[in-house]
Amino acid sequence: MKITAEMKDLRDLVESYLKNEVDPVVGTYDANGEFPEKIYNDLLEMGVHLLAVPTEYDGLMIDHKTEMYIAETIGRHDCGIGSAIGASNSSCTTMELFGTDEQKKEFFGILTSGKLASFCLTEPNAGSDSASVKTQAKLDGDEYVLNGTKCFITNGGIAGVYIVIASTDLSKGTKGLSAFYVERDREGVSVGKHEDKMGIRLSNTTEVIFEDCRIPKNHLIGEEGKGFLYAMKTLGTSRNYVGAMAVGLAQRAIDEAIEYAKGRVQFGKPISKKQGIQFMLADMQTQTEAARQLAYYAAELMDSNEDYEAYSSMSKLMGSDVAMKVTTDAVQIFGGYGYMKEYPMEKMMRDAKILQIYEGTNQIQRVIISGKMLSK
Amino acid sequence: MNILVCIKQVPDTTEIKINPVTNTLMREGVASIVNPFDSYALELAVRLKEKQGGKVTVISMGPPQAKVALKECLSVGAEEAYLLSDRAFGGSDTLATSYILSSFIKHLEKENGKFDLVMCGKQAIDGDTGQVGPEIAEHLGLAQVTYATDIKVEDDKTLIKRENDQGYDWIQVLTPAVITVTKSVFEPRYATLKSKIAANKAEIEVLNTESIDIDLEKCGLKGSATKVMKSYTPIKDNNGIVIKEETASASVKSLMNLLVDNKVI
Numbered sequence: 001m002k003i004t005a006e007m008k009d010l011r012d013l014v015e016s017y018l019k020n021e022v023d024p025v026v027g028t029y030d031a032n033g034e035f036p037e038k039i040y041n042d043l044l045e046m047g048v049h050l051l052a053v054p055t056e057y058d059g060l061m062i063d064h065k066t067e068m069y070i071a072e073t074i075g076r077h078d079c080g081i082g083s084a085i086g087a088s089n090s091s092c093t094t095m096e097l098f099g100t101d102e103q104k105k106e107f108f109g110i111l112t113s114g115k116l117a118s119f120c121l122t123e124p125n126a127g128s129d130s131a132s133v134k135t136q137a138k139l140d141g142d143e144y145v146l147n148g149t150k151c152f153i154t155n156g157g158i159a160g161v162y163i164v165i166a167s168t169d170l171s172k173g174t175k176g177l178s179a180f181y182v183e184r185d186r187e188g189v190s191v192g193k194h195e196d197k198m199g200i201r202l203s204n205t206t207e208v209i210f211e212d213c214r215i216p217k218n219h220l221i222g223e224e225g226k227g228f229l230y231a232m233k234t235l236g237t238s239r240n241y242v243g244a245m246a247v248g249l250a251q252r253a254i255d256e257a258i259e260y261a262k263g264r265v266q267f268g269k270p271i272s273k274k275q276g277i278q279f280m281l282a283d284m285q286t287q288t289e290a291a292r293q294l295a296y297y298a299a300e301l302m303d304s305n306e307d308y309e310a311y312s313s314m315s316k317l318m319g320s321d322v323a324m325k326v327t328t329d330a331v332q333i334f335g336g337y338g339y340m341k342e343y344p345m346e347k348m349m350r351d352a353k354i355l356q357i358y359e360g361t362n363q364i365q366r367v368i369i370s371g372k373m374l375s376k
Numbered sequence: 377m378n379i380l381v382c383i384k385q386v387p388d389t390t391e392i393k394i395n396p397v398t399n400t401l402m403r404e405g406v407a408s409i410v411n412p413f414d415s416y417a418l419e420l421a422v423r424l425k426e427k428q429g430g431k432v433t434v435i436s437m438g439p440p441q442a443k444v445a446l447k448e449c450l451s452v453g454a455e456e457a458y459l460l461s462d463r464a465f466g467g468s469d470t471l472a473t474s475y476i477l478s479s480f481i482k483h484l485e486k487e488n489g490k491f492d493l494v495m496c497g498k499q500a501i502d503g504d505t506g507q508v509g510p511e512i513a514e515h516l517g518l519a520q521v522t523y524a525t526d527i528k529v530e531d532d533k534t535l536i537k538r539e540n541d542q543g544y545d546w547i548q549v550l551t552p553a554v555i556t557v558t559k560s561v562f563e564p565r566y567a568t569l570k571s572k573i574a575a576n577k578a579e580i581e582v583l584n585t586e587s588i589d590i591d592l593e594k595c596g597l598k599g600s601a602t603k604v605m606k607s608y609t610p611i612k613d614n615n616g617i618v619i620k621e622e623t624a625s626a627s628v629k630s631l632m633n634l635l636v637d638n639k640v641i
Contacts, residue, residue, distance in 0.1 A: 006576055010569055017566050047569040060569055 001296040007066045011073050014048060018077035026078050030201045030347050039081065039202075040158070044114045048074075048085055052092040057108035059092075064237075064299040068244035072292070075248025079351040080202030082245040083358075084116060087154035090238035091117035091163040094179060098222040098230050107161060107181050115160025115184075120150040120208050121231055128364050130165070130228055131173035135210060137166040137180060142217050144168075144180065146210035149192065152358075156206030157191045160184050164210070165231050168224045177227035180219050188213025199350035236309040237302060239359050243295040243315030246323035246355045250288040253323075253330035253348050257281065260334055277333060284326045291319040310372040317365040320355035327352040377430035377529070379421045380484070380491040381454065382477055382512070383414040385438050385445035386502040394609050410445045413497025415452075415564040417557035421495050422453030422565075424527055431455045433484065433491075437465060437476055443580045451567035451575035458484070462584035464592055469600035470503075474511030476595055481516065483588040490552055493534075498523055498556045506556075513554035521549050525560035 022039055029036045043049070051067050053059020067089070074082040088111070095107045111117060126132040135148025146166055150156075162182045169176030182189060192207030222230060258281060261272035271277050295315040301308035327349040331338035338345040356362045388407045410418075421432045434449040436442050437460040446457035460480050468476060481494060494516070499506035506522075513520035525544065526537035536547045539558055549555075567575070585592060593599060617634070621627040635641045 006573075009576060010572055013567055013569065013572050042566070045568065046566060050569070060573065062573075 001065070001293070001300075003069065007069050010062070010066060011069050013046070014070055015073050015076075017042065017046065018074065018081075022077050022081070026202065027341075027344070027347070030080075031341070033196060033201050035158070035204055036081075036202055040084070040116075041114075043081070043085070044116070049088045049111060049116055052089040052096065053108050053111055054096060054104070057104055058112045059108060064240070064302040065296060068240060068295055068299045071241045071244035072248035072251075072295070075245030076252045077248075078200075078202050079245055079249055079355065080200035082248075083154050083200050083203045083354075084158075086238060086241040086245065087119055088116040088159070089241060090234050091119045091161075093237050094119070094163050094221065094230055094234045095181065097233060098179070098226075099181075100218075103181065103218070103221065110160040110183065113160070116155045116158060118153055118155035118159035118162045118208070119234070120153050120156075120162050121165045122150060122152050123148070124151050128361055130177065130231070133165060133167055133177055134170075135164070135166040136170065137164075137168050137178060137220075139168070139217070140214075143214045144217060144220065146180070146182065146188065146213040146215065148210055150208045150210075151193075152195065152205055153208045154203055154205055154358075156204060156208045157194060158204045162189075162208060163221070163234075165227045166210075168227075172225065174228035175225055177231070178224045179221040179227040179230045180215060181221060182210070182213065182215055182219065186213060186215065198353065199347070200354050235360055236312050239316035239365070240295055240298045240302070240308075240312040242355055242359050243291065243298070243312070243317075243319030246316075246319030246352070247288060247292045247295055249348060249352055249355075250284070250291065250319075250323045250326040253327045253345065254281065254284050254288060256344060256348075257284070257330040257333040260337075264335075271333070280329050280333060284329055287322045288326060291315070291322040294318050310369050313360075313365040313368045316355075316359060317362050317369070320352070320362060323352040323355055324349075377424055377428045377492045378489060379425060379430065379432045380481060380494045381414065381418045381421050381432060381434050381449070382494065382496045382508070383418065383434055383436050383445060383449060384411045384497075384500045384502075385409070385436065385442040386411045386500055389501055408441070408445065410448050411497050411500045411502075412564075413499060413501070413557060413559065415497075416560055416562070417495040417497050417555075418449055418452065418454065419562050419564045420524070420527055420557055420560065421493070423562060424493075424529070425453070428529055430492075433457070433488070435460065435477070435480060435484070437461070437468075437473060437480075440582065443582075446580050447575045447578060448567075450578050451571045452565050457578070457580050459580050459582045460584070460588075461582050462595075464585050464595050467597035467600065468595060469602045470505050470507035470511060471601045472595055472599035474508045474515055475599060476590065477508070478512050478515035479590045480583065480588055481512070483583075492551045493527075494518070494552070494554045496554070496556045498558045509554060509556035516552075516554070518552055518554050519549050520554040520556070521547055522556045524555045524557045526562070527555065 050059040051062050054061045137144040137146050164180045164182050165177050167176045168178045188211050190209045192209045195205040261277050262270050264271045298308050298311035298315045301311055331345045331349050334345045337343050385408050388409045391406050425432050432454045433456045434454040435458045436446055440461055443459055450457050496509035510520055521536040521538055523539045524536045525539050528535045534549050534551050536549055538545045538547050619627050619630045621630055
């Protein structure tokens with residue numbers, strides 16, 4: 001893939017911030033689970049959440065290749081922050097693809113004022129099985145009334161606006177799902193349990209509860225009953241973001257492992273001189289590079305409006321599996337030190353795990369990929 | 377306030393390597409940055425503008441690639457940027473450089489009106505002379521304050537916080553004036569992605585000896601009062617002696633004995 005000067009310039013800006021301001025404190029936030037408010041404020045000021053907001057609504061709307069390049073950069077430093085930005089970008093995609101001009105103005109206005117968006121699909125009994133969504137939206141005059149609880153919601157406690165997938169007809173399963181946007185400050189919206197997670201601990205994950213929450217009828221995005229379709233379209237693009245972020249994480253693990261292997265002396269020489277380590281490093285880099293090319297190829301398909309969905313799933317599947325494998329191997333190269341919290345490796349391994357689970361588990365990705373293959 | 381900031385593009389010294397054979401700096405592949413003290417000067421200028429209103433203009437003398445540094449300045453709050461680039465400027469020492477910059481400042485003032493403040497970093501991290509700022513003030517016949525870390529404007533009075541060995545002074549200065557800036561608590565801001573995109577699209581006007589009124593005899597090698605005879609990396613000398621006794625006074629005693637024994641004093 002060709003990296004243009006413009007791409008590099010934007011990436012370098014984000015990289016310099018993350019390297020100078022985030023790297024030194026990431027371990028502390030990971031350990032105490034506190035929300036890094038200043039970091040988020042700075043990044044929102046910088047506008048990293050506006051990459052998928054159209055320029056006519058004061059956003060940046062850059063091409064997918066540059067977006068993935070930036071996603072890779074963020075993943076290199078912290079996948080929790082990456083997840084927060086990625087989740088917000090997904091919500092923007094739903095609105096951009098299916099919202100009206102009036103809705104976009106309102107929704108994107110909340111983002112340009114310095115807030116993140118959040119995508120609320122998952123429920124306690126509706127993970128991979130979206131047909132089991134129980135949150136309901138009932139039309140009452142000129143308003144919809146929302147009731148239900150969403151869980152594991154990235155940015156749940158910090159977002160300024162939510163995209164909510166709720167059922168307008170429980171009897172129809174996924175065909176009864178509809179998409180809405182709901183402002184955080186609306187009456188009837190509250191934030192429930194804050195999750196204490198294994199990894200991506202610099203992200204905010206909560207329950208979002210709707211109790212007789214009334215929203216104007218015009219907060220319905222697109223048509224009733226199309227919510228599942230919209231959600232799948234949205235995830236179709238956002239999955240590649242996870243793939244790119246995973247590549248960044250894997251590359252960082254490799255870079256750290258190389259540095260360590262060169263300095264760690266056993267049996268009288270650095271362990272990097274041992275073929276056992278060299279072969280591990282070679283495999284790690286080969287797998288990461290393959291995942292990287294897949295992510296950028298999927299981005300290229302998106303940019304040229306070609307059918308990308310299967311590739312986006314492949315990028316997510318491959319990227320996250322590679323990140324898991326590579327971070328595990330990197331811990332192995334660090335040996336006992338890799339297992340200790342004093343070193344950066346164990347956090348990377350914990351962060352990698354979620355990438356195989358969220359935005360559709362890797363099993364669901366295989367369903368999507370094979371579905372595409374067999375429908376031809 | 378109409379503020380001008382002079383900046384220089386310098387190699388990122390944190391990445392510099394020395395060629396072990398020739399003992400010279402290896403510039404290839406080393407990233408270029410805006411001289412850090414100039415970034416502090418720009419940050420102070422932009423903060424002042426945000427409070428007082430006005431405009432910040434940035435200039436630089438250097439090769440065409442210095443446009444990148446000027447674009448960086450546009451992305452963090454400067455409104456306008458000009459590059460002065462001409463082969464005739466090559467080899468300029470600080471005297472020639474400050475003459476060229478001051479001629480350019482006069483040229484800009486003819487078109488844009490007087491600058492209230494001309495700001496520079498206290499020195500560039502490559503040459504480390506710290507002379508260009510004060511020399512610009514002399515060429516322009518303006519007051520100067522060096523080692524500034526903050527600027528305040530109160531009821532038409534311009535006050536400069538100047539660092540000294542003991543602490544700092546607040547100095548009132550008549551404008552227009554030249555201020556050289558050192559590292560302060562006001563860390564240079566990060567650009568936003570939006571300002572970065574806009575700055576990348578901006579066209580930087582490049583001026584040369586034909587665009588401004590300038591005496592070529594005072595430029596480049598011809599106009600330089602100093603000549604560089606040789607650049608080299610000092611050889612690391614490990615012959616030093618470390619004196620570290622239990623107490624400071626015991627260390628002083630050892631040092632004195634050593635100096636007397638070796639007939640240094």
